[in-house]
Amino acid sequence: MESTVLFRDRQELQSADLNNAQDFARAAIDHVVNDAIETGKGYVGFSATKTAATEVTLSAGRLYAGGAVFARDDDVVIDLFNALPLVTKKRIALVAFGQPVDTDVQPRDFLIDAQLGTTEPQSVAMESHRRCEVSSVAGTESPDPSVPATDANVTVLAYLLLDTTGILSIEQWTPTQLPNLRLVANRVTSLELWRGQISGQVDTLRTDLSALADRMLAFALKNEVVDLTQQLEDLRKKVYEPGAYIYYGTDHFLTEEGSNPDHLSYDALVEEGVRFGEAGSATTALALLNPNNVYVTVNNGFVLPKYGHAVRMDLTGYSGETRMAQYTYETTEIRQLTRSRERRRYGASKEVCSNSAWWRQGAYDMTQNVFRRKGETWEVLNGIPDRMPNGQVIPNGNVHWIRLRQFWIDIYQEPYWERVTSTAAINGQQVAQTFLNSQDGWLSQVGLYFSRKAATGDVTVLVCETAFGMPDLTRVLSRTTVPVADIKVGSISGGAGLPSLVETKVVLPPTYLVAGRRYAIVCVTTGDHYVAMTNTDNGVVQGTFFVSTDGAFFAGNLVDDLKMRLYFAKFERTRLSVELTALQLAGGILDIDILNEGITPPACRTDFEVQVNGAWVPLDGEPNGPNLSGLPAILPLRVTLTGTTDLMPGFGLTGSEVIVSRPRTAFTWVGALRTLGSPSNSIKVIVDLQAYDEATHDCTVSLLTGADLSGSETADVIEDVTLPDGSIRRTSVFNVTAVSFYAVSIVGSTTSAAGLFHIGELIEFSQS
Known part of the structure; x- marks a missing residue:
C-alpha cells in the first residue's frame, strides 16, 4: 500500500482512522489493477446460459473498470419476454456497469451524552460494496438485425438473438473478457515453442527474400525480346525489299529522325505515329489545391501520404567506439541521382x-x-539507353508502358536514374555502413549513436547505392546535414569509456529502397566525433563497416558494424485522394499529358482523375475514361494513391509538366530529303493508316522533288489493302522521270477533332 494509518498505545481512535485503513488498501489495489492488469473495462465470469424460452442466466462475475473491481456474487436471471420481436428478429446486448451500494443495515447505539453515557439506537448500513449491475439493451427489429448501440459507460457481456418464440442463440462477447495470466503464460509458452521450431526458417527470410527479388530479374529476359524484335525487323525488310533498288527505308515514327520539321509546310506531331498537331495548348505544373493539406507530407516538392517512422532494422549491443578523425581528411565529389519520372497521356489523339x-x-x-x-538537357549514358540493376545492357529495359485506347502510361521502373543528376563536393572524414534491404519501402529516418562529439563539425549523412559491395558515391540517393548542436551523446560511464548511448535521429527526405539490393549509410564530418559500434546483429544488417582511405576505395571491417537504426515510413491510410489545381485551356480540352517525378511501387497504384459533370473519373482506357467531347475549358484534377500502411506511391510537384491541348483537324507531314545515288524512275511509298474511317477521314500521299523540294508529284497508282487489325495499308506508286532528290509528303484531315487517325508506319523504295 502507498499509505497506512498509524496507531499508538493510549491514543484516541476515531472512525476516520478505521475508514482510512480500508480506503488506503482499496486505493492501492485499484492502482495495481489499473497499472498492471486492466486500464479500461473488462469482465470475468458472467457466463450466459439459456434457462428458459425467454430467460437467460448470468453466473457470478466481476467487472473491472478503470482499476475498480465491481462484483456480483449471485446468479442473475433476466427475463426477455417483454423484449421479444413482434414479427421478425431482434438482437439484445447484455451489459454490465458498476456502482457503489451500502448494505447490511443494522441497529447501532450512538453516544449522545458523553458524561451520562446516554445512547440512542440508529439503523445504519455497515458495509459498502462495489456492486456490478446487469441490464439489457434491445436492438431494432429486422429480418437481419444488427447489434444495438451501447453506451461507453457499460461493458458488453453477451449478445442474444431473439425471434417471436424466444431466445435463438447466445454469443458470449470475448473482446471485453479479461484474460487470465495463466492462460496468457500458456500462450506465450506455445509461441516460444513455435518460435524455436521455425526460427531456422524465419531468421533467414531476409536473405531468402533478397535472393528471390534478385532471381526474379532473370525471368524477364528482355534481351531476348530485343533480339526477337530486331529479327522481325530484318524479316520485314526482306519481305518488302525489292529485288533491285536505289534506296530502301522504313520509318516507325517513334522519333522525328526521319522527318523534316523545318519544312515550311510541316504541321504534324510525331508521337508513336504521325498525328494531328495541336490547335491550342497550355502548359502548367502540378500544384496542391490546398497547400496546407494535413493528410500529405511534402518534402522538396515530392508528395507522400502522411506517415510516421517505424523501426525496420535495429542494430543492438555495443562493442566499442570508432574515432572518425583518425581517418584521412579528403574532398570527395559526389553525384546525386534524382527520382525517375512517370508519364500519363489521355485524349482523343x-x-x-x-x-x-x-x-x-x-x-x-x-x-x-x-x-x-x-x-x-538530357544526360547521355555512353549511348546505352538503359541498364538493368545487375549490369546487363537492355535497351529500354527499365521502362514499363501500357497502351490503351485514349490512354497511355509510361513508368520508369528504376526509382532513381542518371538522366538528371546533381554534383557536389564534400569535405571531411568518411565512415559508412552497408546493409541488405529485404523489403521495398521509404527510408524516412536513420538513428545514429555517437559516443563522443566535438564542439564543432556538422555531419553529412548520405544514402547511396553500392558497387561491388562498397559504397558508391556516384550514385547518391539522398543527402542530409546534421548540425553539431543536434548530435546527442550520453554521459561517459567510467574510465573504460563505455558510453550511456543516446540516439541521434536523422530525418531524411523519403528515400525509396528496393528489395534485394545493398545500400550504404555514409557519414562525413570535419569534427572529432566518435561513433558507437556493435558486433551483436551482423546477421541482421548483412553488411560491412567501411572507412574511406582515398575517396574512392573503402577499407572494410568484417567484425564490427556501425550501431544504428533504420526507420521506414508507416502510413496512416491505404488510400488517399489529393486534389490539385484545375487544368484550364481557353477553347476546351481534349488531350491531357502529365509528366512528373513519381514512384509507384509494386502492388500500389497512382491514378489521376478529372471531374466531369460533377463526378470524378480516372484517366483510363476507353470507355472507362472521362468523356471530353464537350471540350471543357476547366477540369478539376486530383490524384488517388493506393497501397498499404507499409508502402505507398508518391508523386512530384517540382519540375512537373502538364500539357492540356486539343488537336487540329488537318496535318501535313514531310519526310527527310532523300538524295539518290542515281536518278530514279519509279518510287513506291507504303503507309499504314490506323483508326482510319473513309467516311470521315482523308489522306493523300505525294512526293516533293528537287534539291529544294519545290516540285510536286502525285501518285499514278493507289492501292488500299485492309489488314487483319482493321488498318488500311495504302500503296502509292509514282512513275517519275530521273528524280535524284525527293521527300515524301502526307496530308491528312478529319471532320472532327474527336475522331482522329494516324500513320503507323512508312516503307519507301526507289528503283531505276
Missing part, C-alpha cells in the same frame, strides 16, 4: 499504334523521347 513495340528494338532511346521535358 491517343489511339494505340502498333509501332510502340519497336521501342524494344534498341535503336531508339525511349526514355529520352518519352520522359524528357521540352528544352531540357
